[in-house]
Amino acid sequence: xxxxxxxxxxxxxxxxxxxxxxxxxxxxxxxxxxxxxxxxxxxxxxxxxxxxxxxxxxxxxxxxxxxxxxxxxxxxxxxxxxxxxxxxxxxxxxxxxxxxxxxxxxxxxxxxxxxxxxxxxxxxxxxxxxxxxxxxxxxxxxxxxxxxxxxxxxxxxxxxxxxxxxxxxxxxxxxxxxxxxxxxxxxxxxxxxxxxxxxxxxxxxxxxxxxxxxxxxxxxxxxxxxxxxxxxxxxxxxxxxxxxxxxxxxxxxxxxxxxxxxxxxxxxxxxxxxxxxxxxxxxxxxxxxxxxxxxxxxxxxxxxxxxxxxxxxxxxxxxxxxxxxxxxxxxxxxxxxxxxxxxxxxxxxxxxxx
Amino acid sequence: xxxxxxxxxxxxxxxxxxxxxxxxxxxxxxxxxxxxxxxxxxxxxxxxxxxxxxxxxxxxxxxxxxxxxxxxxxxxxxxxxxxxxxxxxxxxxxxxxxxxxxxxxxxxxxxxxxxxxxxxxxxxxxxxxxxxxxxxxxxxxxxxxxxxxxxxxxxxxxxxxxxxxxxxxxxxxxxxxxxxxxxxxxxxxxxxxxxxxxxxxxxxxxxxxxxxxxxxxxxxxxxxxxxxxxxxxxxxxxxxxxxxxxxxxxxxxxxxxxxxxxxxxxxxxxxxxxxxxxxxxxxxxxxxxxxxxxxxxxxxxxxxxxxxxxxxxxxxxxxxxxxxxxxxxxxxxxxxxxxxxxxxxxxxxxxxxx
DNA sequence: CTCGGCCGAGAGAGCGCTCCCATGATCCGA
DNA sequence: TCGGATCATGGGAGCGCTCTCTCGGCCGAG
Numbered sequence: 001x002x003x004x005x006x007x008x009x010x011x012x013x014x015x016x017x018x019x020x021x022x023x024x025x026x027x028x029x030x031x032x033x034x035x036x037x038x039x040x041x042x043x044x045x046x047x048x049x050x051x052x053x054x055x056x057x058x059x060x061x062x063x064x065x066x067x068x069x070x071x072x073x074x075x076x077x078x079x080x081x082x083x084x085x086x087x088x089x090x091x092x093x094x095x096x097x098x099x100x101x102x103x104x105x106x107x108x109x110x111x112x113x114x115x116x117x118x119x120x121x122x123x124x125x126x127x128x129x130x131x132x133x134x135x136x137x138x139x140x141x142x143x144x145x146x147x148x149x150x151x152x153x154x155x156x157x158x159x160x161x162x163x164x165x166x167x168x169x170x171x172x173x174x175x176x177x178x179x180x181x182x183x184x185x186x187x188x189x190x191x192x193x194x195x196x197x198x199x200x201x202x203x204x205x206x207x208x209x210x211x212x213x214x215x216x217x218x219x220x221x222x223x224x225x226x227x228x229x230x231x232x233x234x235x236x237x238x239x240x241x242x243x244x245x246x247x248x249x250x251x252x253x254x255x256x257x258x259x260x261x262x263x264x265x266x267x268x269x270x271x272x273x274x275x276x277x278x279x280x281x282x283x284x285x286x287x288x289x290x291x292x293x294x295x296x297x298x299x300x301x302x303x304x305x306x307x308x309x310x311x312x313x314x315x316x317x318x319x320x321x322x323x324x325x326x327x328x329x330x331x332x333x334x335x336x337x338x339x340x341x342x343x344x345x346x347x348x349x350x351x352x353x354x
Numbered sequence: 355x356x357x358x359x360x361x362x363x364x365x366x367x368x369x370x371x372x373x374x375x376x377x378x379x380x381x382x383x384x385x386x387x388x389x390x391x392x393x394x395x396x397x398x399x400x401x402x403x404x405x406x407x408x409x410x411x412x413x414x415x416x417x418x419x420x421x422x423x424x425x426x427x428x429x430x431x432x433x434x435x436x437x438x439x440x441x442x443x444x445x446x447x448x449x450x451x452x453x454x455x456x457x458x459x460x461x462x463x464x465x466x467x468x469x470x471x472x473x474x475x476x477x478x479x480x481x482x483x484x485x486x487x488x489x490x491x492x493x494x495x496x497x498x499x500x501x502x503x504x505x506x507x508x509x510x511x512x513x514x515x516x517x518x519x520x521x522x523x524x525x526x527x528x529x530x531x532x533x534x535x536x537x538x539x540x541x542x543x544x545x546x547x548x549x550x551x552x553x554x555x556x557x558x559x560x561x562x563x564x565x566x567x568x569x570x571x572x573x574x575x576x577x578x579x580x581x582x583x584x585x586x587x588x589x590x591x592x593x594x595x596x597x598x599x600x601x602x603x604x605x606x607x608x609x610x611x612x613x614x615x616x617x618x619x620x621x622x623x624x625x626x627x628x629x630x631x632x633x634x635x636x637x638x639x640x641x642x643x644x645x646x647x648x649x650x651x652x653x654x655x656x657x658x659x660x661x662x663x664x665x666x667x668x669x670x671x672x673x674x675x676x677x678x679x680x681x682x683x684x685x686x687x688x689x690x691x692x693x694x695x696x697x698x699x700x701x702x703x704x705x706x707x708x
Numbered sequence: 709c710t711c712g713g714c715c716g717a718g719a720g721a722g723c724g725c726t727c728c729c730a731t732g733a734t735c736c737g738a
Numbered sequence: 739t740c741g742g743a744t745c746a747t748g749g750g751a752g753c754g755c756t757c758t759c760t761c762g763g764c765c766g767a768g
Contacts, residue, residue: 014485016724027748032726042746059484063420064724068753072417077466100468104477109486112431112466114454123458130413131368132463370754381718386756394716418754422723 015056024052035060074109075322076128076136076156080147091291091311092139095161098315099137106323108134121150128154135322140164140179143209148175159322161314163211163341176325177341178317180309182212182290185346186219189260189288189307192348194223196286198258202231204245204270206262213237216262216290231256235266242269250277257285258354264289264296264306271300271353286354302352309346317342369410378406389414425488428463429676430510432478432492434501445645445665446493449515452669453491460677462488475504482508489676494518494533497563502529513676515668517565517695530679531695532671534663536566536644539700540573543614543642543661546702548577550640552612556585558599558624560616567591570616570644585610589620596623604631611639612708618643618650618660625654625707640708656706663700671696 021031026045033041034049035058041049052058066072077099079092103110111133113124128136128151140162141147148165151158152175160177193201203220206213221227233249235241242261246269249256261267267289271281279285281302289297292308321342375385380399387395388403389412395403406412420426431453433446457464465487467478482490482505494516495501502519505512506529514531547555557574560567575581587603589595596615600623603610615621621643625635633639635656643651646662675696 017726018724028725029727029748029750030746033747036726040746045747057483059480061421061724062484062486063417063426064753065726066417066753067415067421067724067755068726070753074465097468100466101470104470104474109481110466110468111428112454112464114451114464116455116458120458126413127463129411130416132416371756372754382755383718383720383757384716387717390756396716399717415754418723419756420723421725421754422756424723 014061015058016061017058020049020052020056020058023056024048070131071134072132073107074111074133075103075319076111076113076133078113078115078124078136078138078147078151080115080139080141080145091293094311095139095315095318098312098317099319100315101312102316102319106319115147118146121146125150125154128156135159135326137161137318137322140177140211142207151175157322157325159318159325161318163215165209165211174341176321178314178321179212179341179343180314181343181346182215183219183222185290185307185309185348186216186260187222188346188348189290190220190223192288192305192350192354193258193260193286196258196282196354198286200231200253200256201227201258201260202233202249202253202256203227204233204235204242204249204259204261204266206266207236208234210237213262220260228253235262235269237263237265239265239269239272242266243273244269246270246273250274250279258287259285260288260290262290264291264293264304267304267306267353268296268300271304282352282354288354292349297349297351300353305351305354306349307346308349310344314344317344368415369412370415371412374403374406374410374412377410378402424485426486427461428465428487429457429673430465430467430482430487430490432467432469432490432501432505434469434493434495434499445647448665449493449669449672452666452671453673454669455666456670456673460673469501472500475500479504479508482510489513489680491515491672491676494531494565496561505529511676511679513672513679515672517569519563519565528695530675532668532675533566533569533695533697534668535697535700536569537573537576539644539661539663539702540570540614541576542700542702543644543659544574544577546642546659546704546708547612547614547640550612550636550708552640554585554607554610555581555612555614556587556603556607556610557581558587558589558596558603558613558615558620560620561590562588564591567616574614582607589616589623591617591619593619593623593626596620597627598623600624600627604628604633612641613639614642614644616644618645618647618658621658621660621707622650622654625658636706636708642702642708646703651703651705654707659705659708660703661700662703664698668698671698 017028017031017035021028024031026049030041030045031049033039034046035053038046077096100110113127115121115124133156136151136156136158138147138151138158138160140160141164143165158175160175163177163179164175190201201224203217205217208214230252233245235245242265245266246259250273259270261270267287271287274281274285281287287304289304289306292306297304297306371382371385371389375382378385380403384395384399385403387393388400389407392400431450454464467481469475469478487510490505490510490512492501492505492512492514494514495518497519512529514529517531517533518529544555555578557571559571562568584606587599589599596619599620600613604627613624615624621641625641628635628639635641641658643658643660646660651658651660
């Protein structure tokens with residue numbers, strides 16, 4: 001229950017609305033109106049107040065405002081430690097950037113919540129429950145992640161990045177999310193390989209406890225209805241796992257003539273193994289990745305054909321979706337129909353590898 | 355002057371201190387005392403209040419508390435867009451993690467401020483000036499970055515990561531910073547090369563508008579007092595620039611027998627060029643980097659000898675330093691002597707390349 | 709037994725703001 | 739010229755909390 005032990009702030013008493021009002025020769029109420037847009041105040045007074053604000057260097061006290069309006073103009077972005085590749089992963093960089101940019105448009109602040117291991121959830125819950133933020137954005141998590149339930153219990157409006165594993169339908173409230181069309185993208189990737197005349201198309205799958213990986217597997221099966229199970233190998237989204245999977249593949253199915261990797265990192269690992277074993281890409285084996293990670297896709301040889309998603313756009317969408325949820329909550333008091341999730345399209349980017 | 359346009363928060367009126375007090379059968383003042391540690395309240399009452407808090411699920415209203423205490427338990431971390439490699443750069447990941455962890459210890463929140471280009475400074479200034487945060491952490495910037503002056507004008511206590519370019523001494527208040535011992539680290543690196551019997555030791559320097567690069571150059575000169583200017587080449591901390599610099603070096607000074615690169619990325623570029631030109635590392639040319647970036651150092655062949663800095667520790671130190679600054683401000687009203695900056699030690703990590 | 713001192717608890721002010729409501733001023737049509 | 743509607747303005751309550759100040763009860767000392 002103890003709280004912030006931070007020492008007192010220094011800023012030598014900033015001017016208050018009262019001071020502005022006095023200087024402008026109006027009441028505090030009028031000054032407040034002007035500061036908040038100036039609707040319903042006659043121009044001359046608006047000017048006077050504006051000038052007073054300028055001269056005094058007045059900046060509204062956020063705490064006081066929050067106290068009465070019950071909104072605080074801040075959104076939490078929750079990053080779970082298990083996914084701490086977040087920062088090294090350009091995926092997150094772009095997503096957070098999109099979020100940041102969009103939040104600026106809404107004049108809202110980004111509060112970064114970094115979950116330090118499972119024991120840290122109570123801290124997050126406390127913070128979320130403390131009403132410090134108007135809403136939360138979290139990222140798609142693993143199957144057994146408690147974060148969704150922590151967020152739900154804190155009763156804070158939230159939007160997920162990436163489709164979360166959720167009970168789905170047994171009375172649990174659905175949390176809206178923004179995700180790329182992983183399944184459709186995977187279909188496009190595999191169709192590309194089919195159109196090249198490949199018949200033994202393998203898939204190096206991502207970890208089964210992430211929906212993105214599952215969806216990509218599903219897309220693969222959509223096109224290859226009766227795919228040989230032996231052609232599907234398990235990876236974990238790292239380059240090494242891609243290399244391992246490729247090695248297995250070549251061992252069990254040396255006749256493989258195409259590979260759809262669950263992401264670019266795994267594709268790069270697979271590519272390395274293919275080179276080592278003397279297979280030419282794309283002549284002997286065609287290769288498609290997923291994500292269009294700049295740092296990978298163009299530095300490998302040959303450049304990787306892959307599926308692109310608008311990551312920054314997804315970040316922006318998360319914010320917009322959250323704002324809509326908050327609007328609904330505010331307006332009707334309760335849910336205005338379940339807020340729809342958004343699936344953003346993907347595009348196949350053809351380079352040399354397939 | 356318009357502010358957050360966020361819709362109203364949903365949380366159905368949470369219990370107030372008043373409610374807790376009523377339930378515990380004490381006054382609001384006593385309840386407050388208990389919530390804030392319980393000093394000077396007799397045990398039976400403490401228990402009663404604690405129980406009431408528990409039962410009601412009371413969480414203090416942050417805004418109300420901030421309003422009266424003038425402290426808000428939040429620290430801004432400012433990231434400038436020009437440096438947007440921040441997220442892809444593991445350096446920042448670790449630094450931010452250190453900051454995040456240390457802030458948790460102080461029960462403070464991390465507010466992420468992302469500067470979106472130069473025009474965005476006014477927004478940052480407004481936010482900082484708005485008293486939303488108790489202090490700020492910013493990262494070492496380029497020579498002409500306005501951020502330091504923006505922060506100064508906002509009169510928010512701040513600590514920099516990396517030594518900033520500051521006028522230094524002409525009346526400007528010194529901003530404390532945390533930096534690695536770049537100069538000492540560079541000396542160690544060069545001494546290593548000297549100890550290997552190398553006599554024509556080159557330096558691929560980082561951009562001159564960053565103090566870290568300048569300090570490393572200085573360290574190089576500390577050891578090689580009369581270094582041939584031709585042995586010093588300019589890079590910009592990217593792998594490509596390292597490759598370019600190495601190519602130049604080989605052209606002008608084919609007799610070069612050692613290279614100290616300003617960072618690991620440039621070292622990796624140099625390494626690539628050395629291989630291409632048939633120079634063996636370390637036999638023909640010994641190579642040392644700087645940073646000990648995991649993703650580079652062990653994946654290149656041969657593994658890179660480099661200089662390691664405790665990046666997460668630097669993040670933590672930034673927080674601790676800031677807290678000390680805040681303490682001083684709070685206690686004495688004004689500066690209790692200039693707060694000292696901290697230079698953290700570096701260590702030479704010897705691998706195969708030198 | 710009385711009185712000063714001390715300590716624990718409550719009363720109440722007030723942090724800076726927004727917003728409801730009352731109050732004048734203004735303006736229209738009759 | 740006057741009444742009622744309209745609109746800009748000010749007064750004032752109160753958001754939830756902390757903190758000072760006061761008060762009352764208990765103690766030990768005289």
